[in-house]
Amino acid sequence: MALDFSADRAFAEGRPDVVECHGVSKSFGNVQVLRGVDLQVRESEVLCILGPSGAGKSTLLRCINHLEGIDDGWIKVAGQIIGYELRGGKLHELPERVIRHQRGLCGMVFQHFNLFPHFTVLENVMVGPVELQKEPKGQVESRARGFLDRVGLGDKVAAYPAQLSGGQQQRVAIARALAMNPRVLLFDEPTSALDPEVVGEVLAVMLELAQEGRTMIVVTHEVGFAREAADRVAFMFNGKIAEIGPAKNVLEKPSEARTAEFLAHVLV
Amino acid sequence: MLPLTQSPAVGGTTYEIVRRKHPWRIVAAAVVLTILGLLAFGAANAQGLHWSVVGHYLFTRVIFTGLLRTLELTGAAMLLGLCLGVIFGIMRLSHNPVLSSVAWLYVWAFRGTPIILQLFLWFNLALVFPHIHVPGIVDASTVKIMTPFLAALLGFGINEGAYMSEIIRGGLMSVPPGQTEAALSLGASRAWATRRVVLPQALRVILPTIGNETLGMLKLTSLAAFIAFNELFGTTETIYYSNSQVIELLIVAGAWYLLASSILSIGQYYLERKVGRGFQRGGRNRTLFEQLVIRGWVKLRGA
């Protein structure tokens, strides 16, 4: 197993881990989807996760956000065990209220945007901080407008999602995630549902976020983006991380046969 | 077929376009209008039909009182139905098997029996429960409490709740699960996600159906006459029992029912438009009559 992090991660030496997964397992009924995933993501690191359909990439992201509960192992975000509390050598499930607070640590960007269609663009970005984190409205509004400017949609604040292109909607979704001041951004195939001509504008925003030092976990099939933006790339197969390492190493000379095969398939 | 080179349009000339005629449309319209005209003529000259009686009763106080009771009962029953529908619709989707089974049972029982039977059950509750005692709330004989209005309200409201819960369940299920997930990922509770994200979107799907249900209820409440509640229909019935002007009074009631349902249709139009914000307009085609009524109303409001 190519799971020796010490050499790979010299670049992030000394920075704290933002996300830690330890032996994470998850089954749906009889189907085991995650089989002991170990993973550490340090502050300001960008990790891209690649892998075939059904490998468990989405499930892993959803577990980090506790949209799914895990069956074994543990996940820490910003030092907190997600969804559980260690008491007397056992992990006790936390009350909803605490879990809700923990979800604020992660900003999630979905494949299908999942913007709220009955809210305007600005309301979409503001609703979390104002109604859920109870921050003062004026303060949130200027921050929300700032993020919308950042993703190039400062002039669309009053539009409804249905009036925007897919690329614009996804950029609003990114602004919505940013407005929560998360410790880590989780992207689940953010460009897979987009028309080819607008993929670039979303990737450009993500690249900028990567360069400004955001901690990001990106599930993607965009090998070009991974090469350019990722510090490390992980390959997932069949519920496990098969290979992980610096982007260049993994993408150019993968040590696993399955990785090489997958890359050859994606790059044609 | 002409070879392309001989095609008459070649050379950049343009030609006038002559639309096909539709002679049969005119014939069909003429036939229908003639039949309507004959019917109207017949009605106007009917021997036993006294239009003056219709005119006399159309604006009497007792008819207005009946109309008011119809509207009150319709509103109250729909409100009760809506509340029950939201509660049981959400219960039905609950992961708790007890809650979802109870909701299923409710729908099964009240949709599976005739409404008139349910009305009589409530009205005659005193036969099995002569005295109602809920500590701190009521303590009285059932006959006193179970007025015709209350029996009708319970009958129609609870029955409507069963239909409404299915409508609401369908509406809730029509909202993609990604919406709830997005809300949860922002740190929302399930209750918040349902109230702020799912229900408003479900409402857009549900509202036209609720509108139709309300229109249905407006007319259904006439059954309350059978449990001695004198709403519009019951009132006209009482009058024609004594003066035998049956058809005239039925026409009076019919006119008011028509007016009330037309106004409801207009209200529905505005409500749908309001809830539709953020969504492209579309939806069902309106009948010519609805279009005329709505257009007239919009003009009136503009003036």
Ligand SMILES: Nc1ncnc2c1ncn2[C@@H]1O[C@H](COP(=O)(O)OP(=O)(O)OP(=O)(O)O)[C@@H](O)[C@H]1O
């Ligand atoms: N809620 C669920 N119930 C049952 N099975 C599920 C559920 N969610 C995911 N699965 C199964 O888990 C497996 C992994 O799914 P997952 O969505 O994590 O894969 P993925 O790597 O993200 O794939 P893709 O590239 O297609 O998005 C699949 O076989 C899927 O059918």
Ligand SMILES: [Mg+2]
């Ligand atoms: Mg996926």
